[in-house]
Amino acid sequence: MTYVIDNLQYANWSPRIFRQMREGGVDAVHVTIAYHESFREMVLNLEAWNRWFEAHPDLIFKGTCAEDVARARETGRTAIFFGFQNPSPIEDDIGLIEICHQLGVRFMQLTYNNQSLLATGCYEDDDTGLTRFGRQAVAEMNRVGLVVDMSHSADRSTLEAIEASTRPIAITHANPSWWHPARRNKSDEVLSALTARGGMLGFSLYPHHLKDGSACTLDSFCAMVVEACERYGARHLGIGTDLCQDQPDSIVEWMRVGRWSKEIDYGEGSADAPGFPPMPDWFTDNRDFGNIREGMSRAGLSDADVDGIMGDNWHRFYAESFGPAKHGEAGHQARRAAP
């Protein structure tokens, strides 16, 4: 079976976008439901999603396990999986990790751009690695089946999370810095360590993560994918577009500044270009996954590798990651996978 899974979107959700997911044959999408929200505020976002599920059962449903991806394919719908881009919804309470998992959350970044209670974000000057709470939180996330995501975290924190986690972790949306040395992209050291332990990288289509930004060509992107396959093994790679379709620029300001500063912080943007950058013309919405598939084939990847990157690798990762830890899954060595 070959699935199409986008492992990161944060769109301004609408029936139009859900229909585009169907037009694009997208079986599953991991959607962001919190940046800076408290637990209580995040619950309001869950409620909004419950309303979408109730209003559009013909297009979408809530996904919680790998089998839901198959169910989506069989019933012609898209399974929506939940994730946090920041650990703010668990506040200072390790018990909220299991509560969030029970509510369907399947990915949680240990940091957004800043220092969190758990680890250090990639915009801080100093990276002190996992905190005391961070180590406890990783163990609890391993236990219940909530995936550690280090997309916005700094290098030391990321390497320590890879090491501390007894289950493979994810970088859901970023690219290699050897292709485009953006602050949010990841070093070869990080990506090697991630994938050597069975972790997954989702390639981002967000222009700040692309060589030549919005002007990045599909050929350039796919040549990068080919090289990543050679370095890390195709089975550890997938897609996480970071698609922020139809969002007003006020949202990127919320993502970057939240409530932590009264001054503006441009993050990956700048005073000249503070808003969302335009997407590359070969990927503007959920109907364009065929372009990526064709581009990877044209670049010389095997059908099996293309299928894996388009969704089968995330599907396998979902199957291994979303349930409670099996007895004996605490050991590191057993899970070290060949790249």
Added chain:
Amino acid sequence: MTYVIDNLQYANWSPRIFRQMREGGVDAVHVTIAYHESFREMVLNLEAWNRWFEAHPDLIFKGTCAEDVARARETGRTAIFFGFQNPSPIEDDIGLIEICHQLGVRFMQLTYNNQSLLATGCYEDDDTGLTRFGRQAVAEMNRVGLVVDMSHSADRSTLEAIEASTRPIAITHANPSWWHPARRNKSDEVLSALTARGGMLGFSLYPHHLKDGSACTLDSFCAMVVEACERYGARHLGIGTDLCQDQPDSIVEWMRVGRWSKEIDYGEGSADAPGFPPMPDWFTDNRDFGNIREGMSRAGLSDADVDGIMGDNWHRFYAESFGPAKHGEAGHQARRAAP
């Protein structure tokens, strides 16, 4: 199969009590997890239960569906089902009903003793029936599979809930007022309407609900059960002991007064007897369900009726009640059951 289900307890939980559940052969218990808590406070109670489940997987686990009762029996454990005795955790937000159901809550009283946002409690002077929010909440509870419980509600509110609900409702813990005319016990009119629509009554062992209080005899209790079978049909009857084992008297004060009054309210108690009353000597903890079974047999009930009241009726009700409404389940008439 014959199960043992206690459909209402609010004990001061401990491994000792969980072991007593096993000694008593109790397959499932519906436990109260909120009286006056806000949503956020109730989540802390869920966290405490998650800790119990993690610490004692050999004794208890979280139950969410009827199949969990069978699983409890097969694995020699007790399935714990969650409920609220007051709608305070949904605050003023209908969306929290589905969120609470997703967190495993399966019963919710529309009121405790006072007027709530949904209906009128049995200690108010005037009963104005279901509120505007109350009607919407009942419909939403029907949709997601959260059972309406009217144990502490006033008569008009209860009758209106029975009528408004498209699925059978419950009075989880009370007795007929024709046996003992306590304010918390229920009129023949209410019990007839409840059971005529397929609803369930759980017999209470709380002394204020018993004829002669703590001195109530098992024979008197079982004679009442026999008469209730004759009036309402045995299949609509079960047990809901209201066991508050090992609780300090500060807890009954919290149950009655919450944060709504600075003055003491004795509820069913009095200034002379403000605390928890002593349980009848034939039912003091989970090991005593055999006494009730024997008493009912001795009183002349058939084995099938005894099995039903001990747990099989609640098991059937769980199977019909905890899942989402089936298509077409909105109609009243189809669900009218013979008593």
